[in-house]
Amino acid sequence: MxxxxxxxxxxxxxxxxxxxxxxxxxxxxxxxxxxxxFVILRRVRYRRLGLPPGNLGLPLIGETLQLIGAYKTENPEPFIDERVKRFGPVFTTHVFGEPTVFSADPETNRFVLQNEGKLFESSYPASICNLLGKHSLLLMKGGLHKRMHSLTMSFANSSIIKDHLMVDIDRLVRFNMDSWTGRILLMEEAKKITFELTVKQMMSFDPGEWSERLRKEYLLVIEGFFTLPLPLFSTTYRKAIKARGKVAEELTVVVRRRRAAEETKKDMLGALLAAEDGFSDEEIVDFLVALLVAGYETTSTIMTLAVKFLTETPLALSQLKEEHEEIRGKKMESESLQWSDYKSMPFTQCVVNETLRVANIISGVFRRTTTDVEIKGYTIPKGWKVFSSFRAVHLDPSHFKDARSFNPWRWKSDSVTTSPYNVFTPFGGGPRLCPGYELARVELSIFLHHLVTRFSWVPAEEDKLVFFPTTRTQKRYPIIVQHRDRS
Ligand code: HEM
Structure with a gap:
């Protein structure tokens, strides 16, 4: 031997x-x-800490592969369902390199959202922070966050939308749809629309060569957000960081020019430049970059999925058309929608809610505990990650009857017995409540109005929904559109 x-x-x-x-x-x-x-010792140690029950999976990778595998399919629900059934709605898992407490419980989620900045703080991987920029609202904390959050809210509130933003939303949606003919990729078109809207709202630029160039760089930045779990080894991520630099350069030029100019404009940049204590160029640029990220992918995905769900639910589509035909019938062909029109779209709001509920584009939020936190008889140690899953609550049959199917009528006030709004959090809540929630609703409603009154369409080919790295359809939802004869 x-x-x-x-x-x-x-x-x-x-x-x-x-x-x-x-x-x-x-x-x-x-x-x-x-x-x-290792697994046995880890289980014993975590039980002693008083953590919720759960399965931490393999060393290092934990349950990440099971999670990604599930979210790459049309039906990721079993990943959550199985764990909730075994361990209850608050359980411990190990995903993306860290042990994490997962909440599928609306009460726990509310507690987490409301205690932002006290017991919890938002938490993003370093790779995402680099793409957002250190002064982005999503990463800000404490007093500065409070100030910037309320400034953003004040810019996107109902009266500003009504008096200033709505007219441009209507005009730019119509302008984009003018060129639609034959086969289009709806997701791409919706992205173009939301990008142009955001650029207009932020700094008053109309679509043109400059915004299209910015959009091309921007698409590369966005790709970088979805290279998890090992972004630093990815060329896509490196390209995204480079593109982020270019976007920041372009925006810095705009900020400097506007600072030097005498005139003030009533847009987001104007509000930032006029803010009392003042912000540096770098702070403003990071802020604008993050605003584009937050409003772009989210709103355009919901636009696309609303159309997909409606196409698959003809009764809902015909009720929606009826609602919009009635509004359009009282107007001239090219007349803009007014705030009062937006307010007379009750079924559209049901469709928007139901799309947000079923699609769950922001499936939940990650937070980190800033101290030991007691929840539901368990202790979550300081520094631990918590994932508040909106998706798990929105698709839980004990909160929404027949929860896994698209049923916009469930939102009709006369059909609601116990208000689903209590557990419905597509825009988050607490101090980080999405400041664009009303703006997104208005954009979606105007988009649907012009779509159903101007076009009929059929899917060009079958397309599937997947949920990783983000909620999207695999083929960007190709459809064949035809202009409707309104005579
Ligand atoms: C359907 C569309 C949208 C959805 C579903 C959505 C959802 C969300 C959610 C869930 C959060 C909370 C994140 C957290 O708590 O960590 C959030 C934050 C945010 N959203 Fe939206 N959003 C949408 C559209 C928009 C738009 C159009 C804007 C542009 C004004 C926007 C700007 C923001 C910003 C700046 C934040 C960060 C707030 C903070 O951290 O204080 N969102 N959004």
């Missing part, structure tokens, strides 16, 4: 391969034993 251990050159090939097989098997066995011991 000596040569087995010393690598004797006189050993025969058969003996050598036998010895190496034995040593490989021994290594595998030792590794397996070490993993089992």
């Amino acid at each position: 000596v040569h087995l251990l010393t690598g004797n050159p006189m050993a025969s090939p058969t003996t050598t391969s036998f010895s190496s097989a034995v040593s490989t098997a021994a290594t595998i066995l030792a590794a397996a034993a070490a993993s089992v011991i």
Whole structure:
């Protein structure tokens, strides 16, 4: 046996391969034993800490592969359902390199959202922070966050939308749809619309060469957000960081010019430049970049999915058309929608709610505990990650009857017995409540209005919904559109 251990050159090939097989098997066995011991010790330690029950999966990768595998399909629900059934609505798992407490419980989610800045703070991986920029609203904390959040809210509130933003939303949606003919990729078109809207709202630029160039760079930045879980090894991520630099350069030029100019404009940039204590150029640029990120992918995905769900639910589509035909019937062909029109679209709001509920584009939010936190009889230690899942609540049959199907009528006030609004949080809540929630609703409603009154359409081919890395349809929802004859 000596040569087995010393690598004797006189050993025969058969003996050598036998010895190496034995040593490989021994290594595998030792590794397996070490993993089992590690898993047992970890379970004992976490139980002693008073954490919610759960399964932490394999060392390092935890349950990440199961989660990604589930979210890459049309039906990721079993990942959550199985764990809720086994451990209850608050359980411990291990995803994206860290042990995480997962909440599928609306009360816990509300507690987490409301205690932002006290017991919890928002938490993003370093790779995402680099793309957002350190002064982005999503990363800000404390007093500065409060100030910037209310400034953003004040810019996107109902009266500003009514008096200033609505006219441009209507005009730009119509302008984009003018060129629609034959086969289009709806997701791409919706993205173009939301990008142009955001650029207009932020800094008063109409669509043109500059905004299209910015959009191309921007698409690369967005790609970088979805290179998890190992972004630093990805060329897509490196390209995204480079593109982020270019976007920031372009925006810096705009900010400097506007600072130097005498005139003030009634847009987001104007509000930032006029703010009392003042913001540096870098702070403003980071803020604008993050605003584009927050409003772009979200609103355009909901636009696309609303159309997909409506196409698959003809009764809902025909009721929606009726509502919009009635509004359009009282107007000239090219007359803009007014705030009063938006307010007379009750069924549209049901469709928007139901799309937000079923699609769950922001499926939940990550937070980190800033101290030991007691929840539902468990203790979550300081520094731990918590994931408040909106998706799990929105698709839970104990909160929404027949929860997994698209049923906009459930939102009709006369059909609601216990208000689903209590557990419906597509825009989050607490101090980080989405400041664009009303703006997104208005954009969606105007988009649907012009779509159903101007076009009929059929899907160009079958397309599936997937939920990783984001909620999207696999083929960007190709449809064939036809202008409706309104005579
Ligand atoms: C359907 C469309 C949208 C959905 C579903 C959505 C959802 C959300 C959610 C869930 C959050 C909370 C994140 C957290 O708590 O960590 C959030 C935050 C945010 N949203 Fe939206 N959003 C949408 C559209 C928009 C639009 C159009 C804007 C542009 C004004 C916007 C700007 C923001 C910003 C700046 C934040 C960060 C707030 C903060 O951290 O204080 N969102 N959004």
